[in-house]
Amino acid sequence: MLSNGRKYIIPCQSRFSRQSINEIAKEEYKRISNTIKKSLDSNRMSITDERAKQAFPELEKMIHDLYSKPLPPKLNRRARREYKKIKRLQKLLHRRPDVIIRRVDKGEGFYFGNKSMLENKTEEYMNKTEAYEELTNGRCPLADILHTTEAVLDYLLKKKAITKDQRDKLLPNLNTLELAHLYTLPKVHKPQLSIRPIISALHAPVTFLSKYLNDLLAPIYLQEARDITFINSIDATRKLEKYAEDGYLKPTTKFMTGDVENLYSMIPREGGINALIRFLEKHSKYQRIGPFTIDMILKMARLILDTNYFAYENKYYHQKRGGAMGSAFTQVYANIYMLEWEQKLIQHQSSKNEIYGRYIDDIFMTVNEPYDDILFELEKLQNEDLNIKINSTVNDTVNFLDITISNTNGQLKTFIYHKPSADPYYLPYTSDHPHRIHRNIPYTALIRAARLCTNLHDFHLERLRIEVSLLLNNYPPKFILNQFLRFFQVHKADTLITRFDTKVYDELHHTLLYQPSQRELELKQTKTDPVLFPPALQPKTWNPRMMYLRHRFETGPISTFSQALKRWWKKHYQYPGSAANHLQLRLIPKTNRKLQNFLIRKKPSRKILTTLAPIE
Incomplete structure (x- = not known):
């Protein structure tokens, strides 16, 4: 079962739910009918006339019949067999609290290991980076973070930088509000087991604001740094082929790759803010980006950075350096800090018609000079900022992102790189996906x-x-x-x-x-100035003639729902002269729980995450 990977979906999960089939069918009908009625109403079509009175009971019966129809015997046996395997694994993990299961970093598999060992690795990381401190009073900081978030948003509203509607959308949902929590991903592809810490802040108070600020600044950063930014391996391959076509690739050309050590947690608090200030001063117009002054943007940035609190192993911590890995703003914040640091290296490479490119914390350069010379340039820069440490290698064949780049007597060659620890994995054909x-x-x-x-x-x-x-x-x-x-x-x-x-x-x-x-x-279509007209502030276009209908998908009778709904729609609403003929129906299948959702438990207790007790 575990070899199927973390995204594998066992079939027919509705048949093993704690809810009855009737309850599940009623909920599905309610959700689908509400979407259809809302779309009809917005297009000035009646949802209470005789047509609707006939159509919707028929829709309800159709959904109930699909959910109630017995499974084919072979499928039923397979579904029961796989469900029992899941339950046995869950019981095993419950009996063995010393065993931990996690998804592996940059992979689709599972990691089973000793819980204490992974905790020790996490403690080592915290001590090494010196970026985290425990809250010794043991009080949950959630209430204080919420209050501070509300205060900053109220300030922006008062200054008319945001509207009341925007303020409400940037506030967290109080029904799902919780403190962020830390979990780790084992890096099994490394020679020695190490970890990648992730701070999960899906329902944290500043999550929406963090995404908002990232969406505000990222287009400006990309406009400035596009030439030295590798979006992905395809982008890197394009630039390498252009470099070779222009005649800069020689038989002696080497490639250098470098890894920025602990990028997100190494940025000093004031150093990072000062780099952000200089970036904003350089790229703002009249000290503004859209409706925001530089001071307003700094208030949002400081709020996000100062409220990096999280729970881990029933204790509360504060990240005092860098940004949380998992927070949307952290990436653009780290990119801005790195962009300032790497300017001399960019100029050095540009003066020699060489490539310099970076994908987050992975650096790539072409080299046609002695290794000691380029190493000297790197060391000079690292001495200017001791927070940045680069682990580099130089060769005529290197692995960068997910490609191998090779220079064979002046001939460029790239092909897909597979890590030695990588399994020959694709989503299994038997997984319950459309x-x-x-x-x-x-x-x-x-x-x-x-x-x-x-x-x-x-x-x-x-x-x-x-x-x-x-x-x-x-x-x-x-x-x-x-x-x-x-x-x-x-x-x-x-x-x-x-x-x-x-x-x-x-x-x-x-x-x-x-x-x-x-x-x-999408980037080509966005031709507006990201400083004067930030894409994040542009209203999203909503087409009332598009009806997006999410529905449950699983193998068996329910898998025919899409065809059945289209027949129902055609029968009742696509008649000559109907306004519904102008509506486009888009069916979006919603899959069931993945294997990782059944087996991985990484969150602390709800009490730890949701206590609204202020810090004394």
């Missing part, structure tokens, strides 16, 4: 391979790896073949199935590599 999810996995895997592999030989090796991995994850051979054929036919590269045609592959690689992603298309 069929289109499984159908797209082989297709998107081949697109990724064609984008990142610069030559046909490496592409075919990756294609074979994809095929074997899919077979190991229970994908039928015929299904795999059909999806592979779909890929080659859609991209007009059928000849690659039977011939080793490098010219056809080069065209395929180039076309897919430079095909803009959805994110790039």
Whole structure:
């Protein structure tokens, strides 16, 4: 069961719920009918006429019948078998409090280990970074954080920087309000086991404000630093190929990769704020970004940084350096701090027509000078700011992000890098996901391979790896073949199935590599000045003629709901002259609980997280 990975979904979960089938069906009908009625009403269609009185009882009966219909015997046996395995695992974990289960860092698998060992690793990390301090009074800081958040938002409202509606949206939901909590992800891909600390603040008081401030500043940062920012491996590959095409890649060219040690927790409090002030002064217009003065932005930033409190092992802590890994604002805050530090390195590389690029805490450079010279430049910068420590390597073949980059006698080669600890894993075919999810996995895997592999030989090796991995994850051979054929036919590269045609592959690689992603298309469409007209403040367009309908998906009779609803909609509302003919129905399947939701327990008790007791 565990080999299925953390995102695996066992089938037919409604059949094993504590709720009765009738209760589940009623809730599903209520949610779906409310969405439909709201959409009809907003398009000036009656929800109480004779048509509606006939249609909605029929919809309720249809949903009830789908949920009540017996499962096919084979599916029923499989669902019961998998559910029993889950219950046995849960009982085992309950009997063994010394055993901890976590999802692994940068992977889809599980980590089973000794709880004390992981706690010791966390304590070592806290001591090493000196970024955390325990609250010795033992009082939950949640009430104070909430009060401070309300005060800052009230100040912004009073200054007319935000509206009453915006203030309400930035406030936390009091029904789900809780303090952040820390958990760790084991880095099993490292030679020695280490951890990545994550502060989960999904329902914390400043979560919405943190995202808001990130959305305000990130477009400005990206506009300034786009040339030295690697968005992903595709972006890195594009810049490398351009570097080679321009004639800068020589047989002696080396590549340097560097890792910024503990990026999010190493930023000094005042140093980080001062870097933010200089960034805002440089990029604001008339000391403003949108409706916010620099002082207002600093009030929001200080609030987010000063309220980095969290619970861990029934104790309360405060992060006094850097930002919380898991907070949206932390990434742009760290990027701004790093951007100031790396300016001399950027200029050094630019003067020599070399690449300098960074993806969060991963640095990449091309080098055509002695290693000692570039090391000297790095050491100079690190001596200027002792908080920043770079672990670097230089070679003619390096691994960066998820690609291997190689220089063979002046010929650039990139292909997909697989960590030694990585399993040949894809979401299992038996996982209870909609069929289109499984159908797209082989297709998107081949697109990724064609984008990142610069030559046909490496592409075919990756294609074979994809095929074997899919077979190991229970994908039928015929299904795999059909999806592979779909890929080659859609991209007009059928000849690659039977011939080793490098010219056809080069065209395929180039076309897919430079095909803009959805994110790039969105950025191109946003042509407004992010300082005068911040995208975060632009109203989201709502199309009343689009009806987004979320519905439960699971294998069995319920999986036919989508087709049944479309028939119901056509029967009752898509008649000649109906206003509903202008409505577009978008069905969004909502899957059941994943394996990780059944097995991983990382949150402290609710009492620890929700006590609204002020700090004395």
